[in-house]
Amino acid sequence: MTNFLQQTLIHRDEHFIVINKPAGLLSVPGKGDLTDCVINRLLVDEPSTLLIHRLDRDTSGILVFALNKAAQSHISKQFQNRQTNKQYHALVSGHLSGEGSVEVPVNYDPTRPPLHIADPAYHKPALTHWQAVEQFEINHQPVTRVKLTPITGRSHQLRVHMQYLGHAIVGDELYASAAACELMPRLCLHAEQLSFFHPVTGQTLNFVCPAPF
Template sequence: MANPSFVYKPPMMPYLDFLYRDEDIVVAHKPSGLLSVPGKAAEHKDALISRVNAVLPTASVVHRLDMATSGIMVMALNKDSHRHISKQFELRKTKKRYFASVFGHIAQDIGEVDLPLICDWPNRPKQMVDFERGKHALTHFEVVERTHDANGRPFSLVALYPITGRSHQLRVHMLELGHPILGDRLYAHDSALAMASRLQLHAESLCFTHPSTKQWLNFQCPAPFSHVLAQPLSQD
């Protein structure tokens, strides 16, 4: 297995961080290190949806973030809302922006990674590029800044726009670009892993249409590992 030394220690502070709540939806900030949904083992029962359900029993998961990824998640509070928002994700009507700190300086200011992905089954949960069996995966990226850490090691802050939503897509695409995300215990080489105590990947913006009011909603949650405050995403 790829995670022989993994011990689940979910963060307790903040225990639950709501960004928005009404009769149809709840939007929360998931911290790095917390599962989106419970795992099979008893010690993996603590998860964002479990914590939300303790307060809002009808809440259901519409999408997920990797355990190590922090950022915005929306949950539905009734069946109609769940169906409506799920359809938006399925039809790619939502807009998402992630921020990541990656190893080295990316040469291009903007670009895309279009590489098909499949589960690396002997090393699960890792994913890998496979041109024969992999599912289409497309990520647009934009370099926000190129800088160095306190020890003079180069890294880039990049905005990532996943067009598809494959498992570990952003992590593998950055790896294939030659710039693994800092602190990524699954994919980063030793130098990139040593530069951060957590995965430097954060779901910073999520936009979608409200299931009842049909209003375009734009939620933002700044990355905890960056000083950058980004402009809201446009609806166009």
């Protein structure tokens, strides 16, 4: 077993593997020579590794990969049909209290790649529930610890929705202010919890990986 798998492994059986993706590492190969990524590292240990879903490069946390075609199809359909339960942990700029939802479509902005924007006129819905957990300060700047539950899974959805709410995620070089980016050396967004049905037994599985910030 490689050091990467030893350091990131959460669960493995004959059908799928669950890891804790580090921040700063692509889930799949990028453009050009950007070949270092999670799936290529896993293929060294598990040549049958198959993609199910992704996390942004700078987001850390739970990722699941299939180890056979049947498991890939079964778990992928759960994501597509919104049968999974996902929860993220984030630090956002400013003080936020209570809980609520952001329901506004997220659309790719071709004039400023790779940015996405909140676009009420776009035809695909996007919905995020949020809950404030704790208010505190970093370097005398107000921040809030929040739990984020995406109901849909659009690209950059959580990052755009929190910016739209006026509380961009700390360390987000695409959507936060320069001051908010200076507070932490990374994007403070972590996929903390994921539940889905086992592709063979049908048992409900729940994986939790606490945020490192």
